[in-house]
Each structure stands twice: as structure tokens, then as C-alpha cells.
Amino acid sequence: MSEEKLYAIKNDDGEWADQCYTFGSGAWATPDKAEREEDAKHHGGHVVALVEEPEKVDLTKEQAKIVEDAHCFYLPARYISINSGEDEEELLINAYVNGYTVAKEKKYNVKVPHANGKMYYKDGRGSDELDIASADCLNDKNQQFTLIEIEHYGLQDCDKVEVTDDDIR
Numbered sequence: 001m002s003e004e005k006l007y008a009i010k011n012d013d014g015e016w017a018d019q020c021y022t023f024g025s026g027a028w029a030t031p032d033k034a035e036r037e038e039d040a041k042h043h044g045g046h047v048v049a050l051v052e053e054p055e056k057v058d059l060t061k062e063q064a065k066i067v068e069d070a071h072c073f074y075l076p077a078r079y080i081s082i083n084s085g086e087d088e089e090e091l092l093i094n095a096y097v098n099g100y101t102v103a104k105e106k107k108y109n110v111k112v113p114h115a116n117g118k119m120y121y122k123d124g125r126g127s128d129e130l131d132i133a134s135a136d137c138l139n140d141k142n143q144q145f146t147l148i149e150i151e152h153y154g155l156q157d158c159d160k161v162e163v164t165d166d167d168i169r
Helices: 033-043 061-070 076-083 089-098 147-152
Strands: 006-010 046-050 057-059 100-102 107-111 119-122 130-133 159-163
Touching (some): 033 046, 057 061, 061 100, 076 089
Antiparallel strands (some): 107 159
């Protein structure tokens, strides 16, 4: 986000002055506040600073929950400080003030060499155990692993292919 401000003229009805009513540079908005004030004095209206909208921050689901819960706490900054790691506190405060989006967690298909070319397959019954399934249903959501799951199941050294939304059936 740029630190340089631009100034324009707005009348009492909320309408913006166009470049036909300005002197000096002839531009609708300019970084020269004094120039806009001179134009407003001669043509009416008042000078308004134009500010860029801050970019929203990408958060994980867990971080977003902290920011949402902070909105209900009587001291939001304290809530964020208490519930975040020291390396993410500034990020979460920024998200609280400027808004945020929840980043989609990347998913991967994982090829396991010792499984004879078949894919690991989460059985979906709430068990931590993995079944090995054929690669027939390569795009099945139950075969897609997050990086945390890959680490949990000890599959870090296996070939993995990132799955895009286009790959999901």
C-alpha cells in the first residue's frame, strides 16, 4: 500500500468535483493538498484524502477462529496476544483491523513406493489407520492429504502431487 495520499474535492451533497472545476494541474486528484484547498476555496466543497483500502491477510482456519473470538472479547488485542504465538500476533492484529481471508489448505495425492504403485487411502471411518486402495479413484477426496496429515502418517519421503480444485470430482 502506497504511503502517498491523494486529495480530491467533494461538495456538501457528496458529489465529487471533476477536473473541469480544478485549477493547477487539472487532475481530479493530486498529492498536492494545498492545490486542492485552493480549488475548494474558489469552487466550494471540501478537500478529502483518498486512502487505499488495506489488503486482507490470509489466515489459517485456526488463526481466523482467534480473530473471530477476539471480536466478542472485551479486550480484543489482549485476547489475540494471549491466544497467538509471538510470531503471529502482529499478523492477527492486522487481520482484526483490516479483514482477512481463510487460506485454503493445500491437498496432495501421495504415491507410496512400498505399496506396489497404489495410493494410500484414508478409510473415512474415524480411525487413524490407513488402508491402501487402488489408484482407480485418484481424485477421490478421501485420498487427498494435507501436509499435516502427510507428516502424521509418516509419508514425507513419498512422491506427492498437489491437487487443484479442477482435479476434484
